[in-house]
Amino acid sequence: MAGAAVSALTTLPLSPEVLRSFGPMAKATGDLPVRLDSNENPYGPSRKVLESMLSAVTTANRYPRPEYRGLVQRIAAMHRVQPEQVLLGCGSSEILRVAAVALLSPGKKFVQASPTFETAERYAQLAGAAVISVPLDREFAHDLDSMLSRIDVTTPLIYICNPNNPTGSVTPRGALDAFLAQVPATTTVLIDEAYHHFASQEPGYASFLDHPIENDRIIVSRTFSKVYGLAGMRLGYAIAKPALISRFRPYLTPINVNAVVLRAALVAMDDAEGIEDYVGKNAMIRHEFFNQAEARGLKPIHSSTNFVMMDVHHPAKQVIEHFQQNNVWIGREFPALDTYIRVSLGKAEEMKEFWRVYDMQGGKIGSNEARKG
Numbered sequence: 481m482a483g484a485a486v487s488a489l490t491t492l493p494l495s496p497e498v499l500r501s502f503g504p505m506a507k508a509t510g511d512l513p514v515r516l517d518s519n520e521n522p523y524g525p526s527r528k529v530l531e532s533m534l535s536a537v538t539t540a541n542r543y544p545r546p547e548y549r550g551l552v553q554r555i556a557a558m559h560r561v562q563p564e565q566v567l568l569g570c571g572s573s574e575i576l577r578v579a580a581v582a583l584l585s586p587g588k589k590f591v592q593a594s595p596t597f598e599t600a601e602r603y604a605q606l607a608g609a610a611v612i613s614v615p616l617d618r619e620f621a622h623d624l625d626s627m628l629s630r631i632d633v634t635t636p637l638i639y640i641c642n643p644n645n646p647t648g649s650v651t652p653r654g655a656l657d658a659f660l661a662q663v664p665a666t667t668t669v670l671i672d673e674a675y676h677h678f679a680s681q682e683p684g685y686a687s688f689l690d691h692p693i694e695n696d697r698i699i700v701s702r703t704f705s706k707v708y709g710l711a712g713m714r715l716g717y718a719i720a721k722p723a724l725i726s727r728f729r730p731y732l733t734p735i736n737v738n739a740v741v742l743r744a745a746l747v748a749m750d751d752a753e754g755i756e757d758y759v760g761k762n763a764m765i766r767h768e769f770f771n772q773a774e775a776r777g778l779k780p781i782h783s784s785t786n787f788v789m790m791d792v793h794h795p796a797k798q799v800i801e802h803f804q805q806n807n808v809w810i811g812r813e814f815p816a817l818d819t820y821i822r823v824s825l826g827k828a829e830e831m832k833e834f835w836r837v838y839d840m841q842g843g844k845i846g847s848n849e850a851r852k853g
């Protein structure tokens with residue numbers, strides 16, 4: 481009886497209708513929004529991953545301790561480190577939170593780029609630290625010299641997002657290595673590689689997990705929310721030396737990762753074909769996005785990610801509202817680049833809808849007459 485229930489669980493919900501429901505939304509239903517706002521994987525997890533999640537549901541009454549240890553070991557093996565060097569997070573957002581609250585306090589400084597992903601900054605503020613935001617350079621890379629000039633013994637934490645969100649740009653590895661050699665021994669460097677898989681072919685880019693250096697003060701974070709298509713399941717992790725990890729661990733919620741994603745992650749990590757497939761599709765969609773942008777006289781920032789940021793020569797707030805009114809969600813405002821919008825790359829049909837809504841302004845967005853003074 482129980483067996484029959486399990487088999488129904490693992491087969492029934494994965495009907496073609498369910499699999500199709502991973503968007504594009506608005507075109508299919510006429511009311512749900514086209515979501516190009518959070519840099520998610522629009523295709524969703526593979527069938528194998530979905531099946532693993534359904535099978536894990538039957539363990540919902542148990543704390544997933546063995547599964548937790550299993551995933552830690554699997555991640556450690558993948559990155560050729562010890563399990564003591566792995567910290568799992570409820571999304572990599574939790575990693576950013578524990579790093580900030582463990583290391584920062586009033587009187588301390590937190591240094592980051594501007595614009596960059598804001599979660600670490602938010603927790604730095606909550607911890608009472610002063611946030612120092614250093615503008616990106618002309619190539620939209622981290623301005624490492626300027627950042628270095630702002631770091632001293634009162635700076636326990638700095639944040640490097642590479643590739644950077646929201647600009648999609650890469651900071652070259654050579655420059656980062658030279659920078660790290662000069663950072664004071666009292667400063668921890670959090671390197672956020674949420675978009676690593678999209679950048680692996682980018683000249684100048686190299687991950688600190690794939691190409692580690694001997695440095696006790698580096699912590700690298702990754703997420704299952706992007707290439708693995710599991711944003712809704714909330715899983716991220718970090719790798720650092722055991723001494724650093726043990727400073728962060730007390731700030732985690734006990735068993736902070738659920739039983740379903742613990743199983744899904746194991747399957748997703750092994751799905752090299754699925755990863756390659758999505759990265760390839762994303763590159764094609766991105767290429768077409770640049771063609772469309774160019775045809776309208778727009779010059780997006782070179783992107784090594786699954787989103788694109790571009791200057792629309794018009795206040796971003798108004799452009800975002802225009803899209804929202806037309807059922808297309810695009811990225812939030814980034815005040816440091818206030819005429820730029822960030823567009824997550826969806827499926828081909830969704831991008832068509834994006835450009836249709838863009839063009840509805842009758843060419844007003846980005847036209848000379850509408851340019852901000």
Ligand SMILES: Cc1ncc(COP(=O)(O)O)c(C=O)c1O
Pocket residue numbers: 518519570571572573574597641644645672674675702703704705711714715716
């Ligand atoms: C650079 C970066 N880091 C971390 C995160 C947080 O992701 P999650 O908490 O889903 O792992 C995001 C989400 O968009 C991101 O863009």
